Amino acid sequence: MSETILDTYVRLHPQSAALYEESLRVFPSGVTHDVRYVTPFPIFVERAEAAHKYDVDGNELVDFVMGHGALFMGHAHxxxxxxxxxxxxxxxxxxxxxxxxxxxxxxxxxxxxxxxxxxxxxxxxxxxxxxxxxxxxxxxxxxxxxxxxxxxxxxxxxxxxxxxxxxxxxxxxxxxxxxxxxxxxxxxxxxxxxxxxxxxxxxxxxxxxxxxxxxxxxxxxxxxxxxxxxxxxxxxxxxxxxxxxxxxxxxxxxxxxxxxxxxxxxxxxxxxxxxxxxxxxxxxxxxxxxxxxxxxxxxxxxxxxxxxxxxxxxxxxxxxxxxxxxATEEHHARANALNERLVSELNGVLERTGVPGVVYGLASYFHIALGREAPRPQAGIEWPGPEAPPSMPGKLNVALKRALINHGVDLMGGSGGFVSGVHTDADIDHAIKAFEAAVSELRAEHLV
The missing domain is CATH 3.40.640.10 (Type I PLP-dependent aspartate aminotransferase-like (Major domain))
Structure with missing residues (x-):
């Protein structure tokens, strides 16, 4: 039997699991911010630079959490x-x-x-x-x-x-x-x-x-x-x-x-x-x-x-x-262009795989909603409307976050993120490949 998304997550993060056990004895639910609460445990990060962060188990992640949106120019600029x-x-x-x-x-x-x-x-x-x-x-x-x-x-x-x-x-x-x-x-x-x-x-x-x-x-x-x-x-x-x-x-x-x-x-x-x-x-x-x-x-x-x-x-x-x-505006142009490519390519993954869902956004942020049929942006990346976008079921949200972390990508809450002025084309390439792998695994586990 092949390893599940959850099994892989647990295997890749033993030190995070151990630190979480210690945190449970110090903090309510072991976290200091509601969004950081993830089952069975959240990852613990050791250091970060530019658009990458490194957890206590030595795993490298392309980061789209970006300090909950605070790090427009990445980590440790x-x-x-x-x-x-x-x-x-x-x-x-x-x-x-x-x-x-x-x-x-x-x-x-x-x-x-x-x-x-x-x-x-x-x-x-x-x-x-x-x-x-x-x-x-x-x-x-x-x-x-x-x-x-x-x-x-x-x-x-x-x-x-x-x-x-x-x-x-x-x-x-x-x-x-x-x-x-x-x-x-x-x-x-x-x-x-x-x-x-x-x-x-x-x-x-x-x-x-x-x-x-x-x-x-x-x-x-x-x-x-x-x-x-x-x-x-x-x-x-x-x-x-x-x-x-x-x-x-x-x-x-x-x-x-x-x-x-x-x-x-x-x-x-x-x-x-x-x-x-x-x-x-x-x-x-x-x-x-x-x-x-x-x-x-x-x-x-x-x-x-x-x-x-x-x-x-x-x-x-x-x-x-x-x-x-x-104030220079040049970093906005770069981040926005990278985000436009990311959103377009992630929608392309959904189109190729036949997985219901949509990716959309504005400027340098994006949102992902899987599990329900929805129209996709035809020009640019903004939600085509006029009806409201679908929401992603909580169980699927958590599973997507775990799967992407397993493939070296971290999202904000599991359903979106922020592109910075220091992300690179290689980072976007990695995120696209990780998303395709994650979607395939979600489908194999009958989650989408």
Whole structure:
């Protein structure tokens, strides 16, 4: 009897299995991020360089996780590494203002269309938390409108909703009172948006501007324009959550690519060059709710924002170095071209093998959905629509991730990934061959 995908995975990763047993005695489910939870155990990585990483068992992987999308220029890029090392020698935390935060903030203002002013945070979750609070303070309203399946971090305001009486918690521990201020509706229905905003109750509308799950459920750019018109009409703060798409789909993010400017934007990942860091940027009159003014203002209206590691020197150094490379645009052209080839070739594999499914994406990210018939991109790589793409069953998702790891490729969550400015044609060749082998094995095990 031939070895199964799972058998091969276990055989190739004995040290990862052993480390996972130790991790189970330290961390809940043995991991420190939900996406890293993989059965029967996740791989443990020892080191990484450019578009490759090496696990504790000595296996080499072409990486499309890319630090959960943070590493637009790959692992240990010389410019970013040099900036980090140089700054670490000078000090990691001054408890004071410094030149690098100013340089970093100027980069954001130069690249992001809405960025009249900038405020740094320590993560993307903190950025969306601050953006929502600023919107509430600016408008004097409490309620938040979002779209189903759009991810904005893990704080209370965005992981549960209630309308009209049915509660939809996405996590335990969220108070009913908090959920009552959050309304979540399907994306793409401008009439439903208008109906909610017309009540005058909503401080803000927040969304992932390329669609839910960093574009796994894509949005029509025309819908963004309609949202801009509706939120302006109803004096509602429009927030683009560009934590994933910022500096990726173009140097200025989704808003620059499609010419739709929100009131506020949240950023992280690429922003900090692979180090911890986030930001809120946007309209000066909204961001200025953080400003210190006279005593009555400070006591009653000002939005407080401390944060020990906001714009810390090491993250600022890494971020400034990264955004200097982003600004050239040449790396986007390369990453986008490689991704277009990857998506096209993976769809070719599905066509040749007769396996139902589709691969699609935008700019330098891609999504894979196997197991169901679906239309495939005919020109470019974007989802052809107008119906929503199929989702991949969880069991198949895990099996695909295992199979690809066995063949030296790692995907983000098993169903997509990010192409960087340092991936090579050889990396793409390897990924195509690995995918073809993985699909063949999935078929042999009657999973597709």
């Amino acid at each position: 010389p410019d970013v590494t040099a900036a980090i090392v140089e700054q670490a020698k000078k000090g990691t935390h001054f408890g004071a203002n410094h030149r690098l935060e100013l340089a970093w903030g100027r980069r954001v203002k130069e690249l992001v269309p809405c960025a009249e002013e900038v405020r740094f945070t320590s993560s993307g979750t903190e950025a969306t938390l601050m953006a929502i609070r600023l919107a509430r303070a600016h408008t004097g309203r409490d309620r938040l409108l979002k779209f189903d399946h759009h991810f904005h971090g893990w704080h209370d305001a965005v992981v549960g909703s209630r309308e009209p009486e049915a509660e939809n918690p996405e996590s335990a521990g969220v108070p009913s009172a908090t959920m009552s201020n959050t309304v979540s509706i399907p994306q793409g229905d401008i009439d439903a948006v208008e109906e909610r905003l017309a009540t005058g109750e909503f401080a803000t509308l927040i969304l992932e501007p390329t669609g839910a799950g960093w574009g796994s459920l894509p949005l029509d750019p025309a819908f963004l324009s309609a949202l801009r018109t509706a939120t302006t009409r109803h004096n509602t703060v429009l927030i683009f959550d560009e934590v994933v798409t910022g500096f990726r789909v173009s140097p200025g993010g989704t808003q620059a690519r499609y010419g739709v400017t929100p009131d506020l934007t949240t950023l992280a990942k690429i922003l900090a060059g692979g180090m911890p860091g986030g930001a809120v940027c946007g309209r000066g009159d909204v961001i200025s709710m953080i400003e210190f003014r006279d005593s009555p203002w400070n006591a009653r209206k000002r939005v407080q924002h401390p944060g020990t590691f906001n714009a810390n020197p090491v993250s600022a150094a890494a971020g400034d170095a990264m955004l200097a490379m982003v």
